Amino acid sequence: MRTLIALLLASGCVDAQWRVMPMPASIRAGEGRMQIGPGFGIQPSRGSWSRHSSAIGRMQDRIGRLIGLSLGADGTGLSVQVKMADSMVQSLEDDESYRLEVTRVGAVLTSPTVLGEIQGLETFFQLIEKTADGWSVPAVTIEDRPRFAWRGLMLDVSRHFMPLDVVKRTLDGMAAVKLNVFHWHLSDDQGFRVESMKFPKLQELGSDGNFYTQDDIRAVIEYARFRGIRVVPEFDMPGHTASWLVGYPELGSVPGPYRIVRTWGISDPTMDPAKPEVYAFLDTFIGEMASLFPDTYFHIGGDEVNGRHWNGNTTDIPAFMKERRFAGQQDLHAYFNQQVQKILTKYGKHMEGWDEILNPALPKDIVIQSWRGAKSLADAARQGYAGILSSGYYLDHTETSAKMYLVDPMGGLVDSLGAADKQRILGGEICMWTEYTSAENVESRMWPRSAAIAERLWSPAGLRDVPDMYRRLTMVDSELDQLGLRHNLNYRTMLERLAGSADIEAVQTLTDVLAPGALRLRHHVNPNYTQSTPLNRLADVARPDSSVARHFSEVVDRYLSNKTDTAARDEIRRWLNLWSGNDAKVQALASWRAVLRDAAPVSATLAKISAQALASMASGTPHKASADLQAARKPIGEVTIAVTAPIGRLIEAAW
Numbered sequence: 017m018r019t020l021i022a023l024l025l026a027s028g029c030v031d032a033q034w035r036v037m038p039m040p041a042s043i044r045a046g047e048g049r050m051q052i053g054p055g056f057g058i059q060p061s062r063g064s065w066s067r068h069s070s071a072i073g074r075m076q077d078r079i080g081r082l083i084g085l086s087l088g089a090d091g092t093g094l095s096v097q098v099k100m101a102d103s104m105v106q107s108l109e110d111d112e113s114y115r116l117e118v119t120r121v122g123a124v125l126t127s128p129t130v131l132g133e134i135q136g137l138e139t140f141f142q143l144i145e146k147t148a149d150g151w152s153v154p155a156v157t158i159e160d161r162p163r164f165a166w167r168g169l170m171l172d173v174s175r176h177f178m179p180l181d182v183v184k185r186t187l188d189g190m191a192a193v194k195l196n197v198f199h200w201h202l203s204d205d206q207g208f209r210v211e212s213m214k215f216p217k218l219q220e221l222g223s224d225g226n227f228y229t230q231d232d233i234r235a236v237i238e239y240a241r242f243r244g245i246r247v248v249p250e251f252d253m254p255g256h257t258a259s260w261l262v263g264y265p266e267l268g269s270v271p272g273p274y275r276i277v278r279t280w281g282i283s284d285p286t287m288d289p290a291k292p293e294v295y296a297f298l299d300t301f302i303g304e305m306a307s308l309f310p311d312t313y314f315h316i317g318g319d320e321v322n323g324r325h326w327n328g329n330t331t332d333i334p335a336f337m338k339e340r341r342f343a344g345q346q347d348l349h350a351y352f353n354q355q356v357q358k359i360l361t362k363y364g365k366h367m368e369g370w371d372e373i374l375n376p377a378l379p380k381d382i383v384i385q386s387w388r389g390a391k392s393l394a395d396a397a398r399q400g401y402a403g404i405l406s407s408g409y410y411l412d413h414t415e416t417s418a419k420m421y422l423v424d425p426m427g428g429l430v431d432s433l434g435a436a437d438k439q440r441i442l443g444g445e446i447c448m449w450t451e452y453t454s455a456e457n458v459e460s461r462m463w464p465r466s467a468a469i470a471e472r473l474w475s476p477a478g479l480r481d482v483p484d485m486y487r488r489l490t491m492v493d494s495e496l497d498q499l500g501l502r503h504n505l506n507y508r509t510m511l512e513r514l515a516g517s518a519d520i521e522a523v524q525t526l527t528d529v530l531a532p533g534a535l536r537l538r539h540h541v542n543p544n545y546t547q548s549t550p551l552n553r554l555a556d557v558a559r560p561d562s563s564v565a566r567h568f569s570e571v572v573d574r575y576l577s578n579k580t581d582t583a584a585r586d587e588i589r590r591w592l593n594l595w596s597g598n599d600a601k602v603q604a605l606a607s608w609r610a611v612l613r614d615a616a617p618v619s620a621t622l623a624k625i626s627a628q629a630l631a632s633m634a635s636g637t638p639h640k641a642s643a644d645l646q647a648a649r650k651p652i653g654e655v656t657i658a659v660t661a662p663i664g665r666l667i668e669a670a671w
Contacts, residue, residue: 034488035142035143035145035488035491036139036142036143036488037142037193037467037470037471037485037488037489037491037492038193038194038470038471038473038474038475039471039475039476039479039488040139040158040159040160040475041159041160041161041163041475041476042157042158042159042160043156043157043158043160044156044157044158045154045155045156046118046119046154046155046156046157047120047155048119048120048155049120049147049149049152049153049154049155050093050118050119050120050121050122050123050152050153050154050155051149051150051151051152052079052083052093052144052150052151052152052153053083053085053150053151054085054087054091055091055092055093056079056087056091056092056093056094057076057087057088057090057091057092057093057094058072058075058076058091058093058094058095058096058137059092059094059095059096060072060096061096061097061098065101065102065130066102066242067102067130067134067241067242068098068102068130068133070242071130071133071134071137071242072096072137075137075140075141078141078498078499079141079144081498082141082144082151082498083144083151092122093122093123094122094123094124094125094140095122095123095124095125096125096126096133096136096137097124097125097126097127098126098127098128098129098130098132098133099126099127099128099129100128100129102129102130104310105310105311105312106131106196106241106244106245106246106311107246107312108165108166108246108312108313108442109165110129110131111127111128111129111131111132111161112129112131112132112135112161112162112165112194112196112244113127113128113132113159113160113161114126114127114132114133114135114136114139114158114160114161115127115136115157115158115159115160116136116139116140116156116157116158116160117156117157117158118140118143118153118154118155118156118157119155120155123140123153125137125140130244131196131244134191134243134244135160135162135194135244136158136160138191138192138193138194139158139160140153141495142491142492142495143156162194162196162473162474163443163473163474163475163476163477164425164441164442164443164444164473164474165442165443166196166197166404166442166443166444166445166473167194167195167196167197167443167444167445167470167473167474168195168196168197168198168199168248168404168443168444168445168446169186169190169195169197169198169199169445169446169448169462169466170199170200170201170250170406170445170446170447170448171183171186171198171199171200171201171448171450171458172201172204172447172448172449172450173200173201173202173207173209173450174201174202174203174204174205174206174207174208174209174259174450175204175206175207175280175449175450175451175547176450176451176453176454176455176458176547176551177207177209177223177226177227177455178450178455178458179455180228180232180235180236182455182458182459183200183236184236184239185459185499185500185501185502186198186459186462187236187239187240187243187245188243188499188500188501189459189462189463189466189496189499189501190243190245190466190470191243191244191245192467192492192495192496192499193466193467193470193471193492194470194474195245195446195466195470195473196244196245196246197245197246197248197445198240198245198246198247198248199248199250199315199445200236200247200248200249200250201250201252202228202249202250202251203222203250203251203252203256203257203259203260204252204256204259205256205257205258205259205276205277205283205285206258206259206276206277206278206547207222207223207224207226207227207259207276208222208223208227208259208260209223209226209227209228210227210228210230210233210249210251210305210308211227211228211229211230211232211233212301212304212305213230213304214300214301214304215263215264215297215300215301217262217263217264218259218260218263218264220263221262221263222259222260222262222263222276223259224276230308233308233309234308237309237310246311246313247309247311248309248311248313248314248315248368249305249309249311249314249315250315250316250317250368251301251305251315251316251317252316252317252318252319253287253298253316253317253318253352253356254286254287254289254318254321254349254352255282255283255285255286255287255317255318255319255320255321255322256283256317256319256320257285257286257287258274258275258276258277258283258285259276259277260287261274261285261287262274262275262276264297266291266293267287267288267291267293267294267297268285268286268287268288268325269286269287269288269325269326269328269329269333270325270328270329276547278546278547278548279545279546279547280451280535280539280545281539282320282322283322284322284324284325285325286321286322286323286324286325286326287352288329288332288333289326289333289336289348289349289351289352289355290329290332290333290335290336290337290348291332295355295356295359298355298356298359299359299362302314302356302359302360302363302365303359303362303363306360306363306364306365307363312364312365312366313365313366313367313368313383314360314365314366314367314368315368315369315385316353316356316360316367316368316369316373317369317370318349318353318369318370318372318373319369319370319371319372319387320372321345321349321372323345326345326348327345333348336348346375349372349373350375350377350378353367353369353373353375353378354377354378357378357379357382366381366382366383367381367382367383368382368383368384368385369382369383369384369385370384370385370387371384371385371386371387371388371392371393371396371403374392374395374396374399374401376399378401380400380401381402382401382402383401383402383403383404383442384396384401384402384403384404385403385404385406385445386403386404386405386406386407387406387407387410387447388407389407389428390405390407390427390428390429390430391428391429393405393407393425393429393430393441394428394429394430394432394433394437396440397430397433397437397438397440397441398433398437400440401440402440402441402442403440403441403442404425404441404442404443404444404445405423405425405430405441405443405444405445406444406445406446406447407423408420408423409423409444409445409446409447409469410447410449411446411447411448411449411461411462411465411466411560412447412448412449412450412451412452412453412461412534412535413534413535414461414531414532414533414534414560415560416465416560416561417464417465417467417468417485417486417489417561418468418482418485418486418561420465420468420469420472421468421469421471421472421480421482421485422472422480422482423469423472424472424477425441425443425444425473426438426441426477443473444469444472444473446462446466446469446470448461448462449535451535451539451545452532452535452538452545452551452555452556453551454551454556456506456509456510456551457506457510457551457556457557459501459502459503459506460503460504460506460507460559460560461560462503463493463496463501463503464489464492464493464496464503465560465561467489467492467493467496468485468489471485486566490563507557507559508520510552510556510557511523511524511527511557513552513611514527514552514553514554514557514609514611514612514615515605515609515612516605516609521601522598522601522602522605523602523605523612523615525594525595525598526598526602526615526618526619526622527554527557527558528562528564529562529564529565529568529595529622529657529658529659530554530558530562530618530655530656530657530658531558531559531560531561531562531565531655531656531658532555532556532558532559532560532654532655533555533651533653533654533655533656537651537654538555538654541651541653541654542654552611553611553614553654554612554614554615554618554653554654554655555614555653555654555655558655562658562659564658564659565658565659565662568588568591568659568662569659569661569662571584571587571588571591572584572588572662572663572665572666573662573665575588576665576666576669585633588633588666589630589633591626592626592627592629592630592633592663593626593630595622595623595626595659596623596624596626596627596630597623598619598622598623599619599620599622599623602615602616602619603616603619603620606619614653614654614655617652617653618652618653618655618657621644621647621648621652621657622648622657622659624642624644625642625644625645625648625657625660625663625664625667626663628642628644628645628663628667629663629666629667632666632667632669633666638667638668638669639667639668640668641664641667641668642667645660645663645664645667648660648663648664649661649664
């Protein structure tokens with residue numbers, strides 16, 4: 017069955033070389049190109065709304081920096097027309113559609129809303145390219161609107177705190193690929209990250225001094241709004257609350273004292289659902305946060321309550337459960353969520369929570385975030401609840417862009433739902449948990465892979481051409497660099513630290529073909545990680561989706577399908593010689609660089625299988641998988657060798 021992109025190509029609606037990502041709903045090539053030079057400018061519609069003028073100013077500045085010219089405000093070229101006044105608070109129902117028409121002589125961007133304008137300007141920027149005749153945009157007509165209204169990215173700042181500059185760069189990256197919900201995970205066992213005026217011991221005792229002031233929060237919300245992004249806060253409860261209970265132990269299910277949790281996993285500290293004072297506290301706290309965060313939705317977490325402290329309570333919980341005739345802790349948890357939902361309603365908020373909160377006792381206006389799989393998303397929709405998918409979009413699982421790109425909120429069990437139930441699927445949300453992620457490497461975990469998921473959530477469902485996705489992802493990666501994101505810049509900095517000098521060639525040759533282990537692997541290999549463990553070793557520097565490994569695999573497949581392709585054969589030989597010869601350099605470094613010691617067995621294994629592939633090439637006969645190849649197919653310490661599969665294909669083929 018042909019993909020949508022193949023169908024569009026056959027109909028002439030799509031040029032295979034479009035540079036845009038996410039791909040628009042409809043795109044049709046015109047004739048010629050519009051030149052962009054010193055006289056270029058963006059002419060706004062008559063509305064004087066601040067978000068409208070800010071979007072145009074930022075885009076004019078970005079285009080000027082791209083082409084190397086200072087563009088004046090009185091230039092012409094792109095006319096922007098917005099039909100309705102802007103709203104102060106962005107909502108799920110806002111119209112993000114736009115129409116962009118480019119001809120040889122000019123371009124017109126029209127949209128019902130400023131949000132659509134923001135999205136259309138991003139598309140226009142991506143169309144700009146350097147040709148033999150200078151900078152220009154191809155003539156094109158685009159009619160575009162998102163497939164899903166909820167296209168989010170969750171950033172955990174509790175396990176490892178993320179400074180404001182990281183948060184703002186994250187928002188810049190989100191805007192570039194049309195993600196529109198920033199889910200800010202602000203509290204967990206490892207840290208409470210927001211200033212509370214009502215309950216100051218939350219941040220004073222629960223944050224190690226790493227928290228955002230309320231002015232910081234307002235600044236981020238405004239920064240996000242100007243980029244078309246909603247900010248949804250998450251304060252996890254009743255579990256994952258150790259950092260709350262350090263300052264307010266009376267909220268806990270067992271007597272304190274409590275401490276900030278420094279390790280990873282599911283911890284015992286849990287709020288006591290039987291205490292009226294817990295709900296009085298939450299009423300005041302939620303009221304304070306509701307006035308700080310304007311979005312309609314408020315995330316309460318609600319996940320991974322292990323119940324040990326509820327079982328350990330011998331004072332009020334047993335009597336409370338007996339009085340209420342609760343069958344078990346699930347009923348107790350549902351009761352807690354019901355009380356919190358009432359508080360949220362009082363302050364004009366809709367509850368959102370992880371899929372453990374799903375319970376028919378809750379009203380139908382809550383949102384279920386499915387992290388355990390499509391089944392919970394489908395179950396919620398059948399019961400009348402709106403939902404978003406996160407299962408399959410966990411960046412800390414270190415999956416490739418290709419694998420996550422093919423995960424669809426409407427896939428799996430959701431596909432069998434009726435039309436009315438499918439309408440309750442609002443979209444999806446990328447998750448960036450930070451157990452093994454610092455402010456230095458978090459951007460390399462988010463980008464550019466998040467752009468692939470962003471396309472899944474924006475573009476038509478039939479768009480599933482993985483090679484073309486990667487072609488455009490490379491362009492987006494460059495665009496993110498220009499925006500100031502540090503996923504590539506910090507990679508070099510961390511390589512220099514590994515190498516102990518600016519001479520990173522040997523270390524980079526190895527690291528470029530590795531992938532970091534996922535959360536479970538790293539915890540299994542080294543369960544002694546704590547919040548203060550430096551994240552500066554090989555697994556922290558390696559990136560999840562190796563472009564070198566992907567390229568090498570493509571060359572191997574090209575050669576194995578056509579063994580007369582001498583160019584591919586010669587390139588394969590060059591790579592294998594590079595990897596086999598690089599080991600001596602890595603071993604020399606590892607002998608005196610303690611931070612590189614875990615690289616020694618990885619490098620040795622890569623060298624051995626590379627040499628075996630060269631030997632297979634020299635003999636012209638296939639070889640059975642050696643013990644070294646079998647070892648390379650498994651994680652080595654906390655990393656995997658991303659080129660093992662194509663090297664294995666060479667060894668086991670007569671090439």
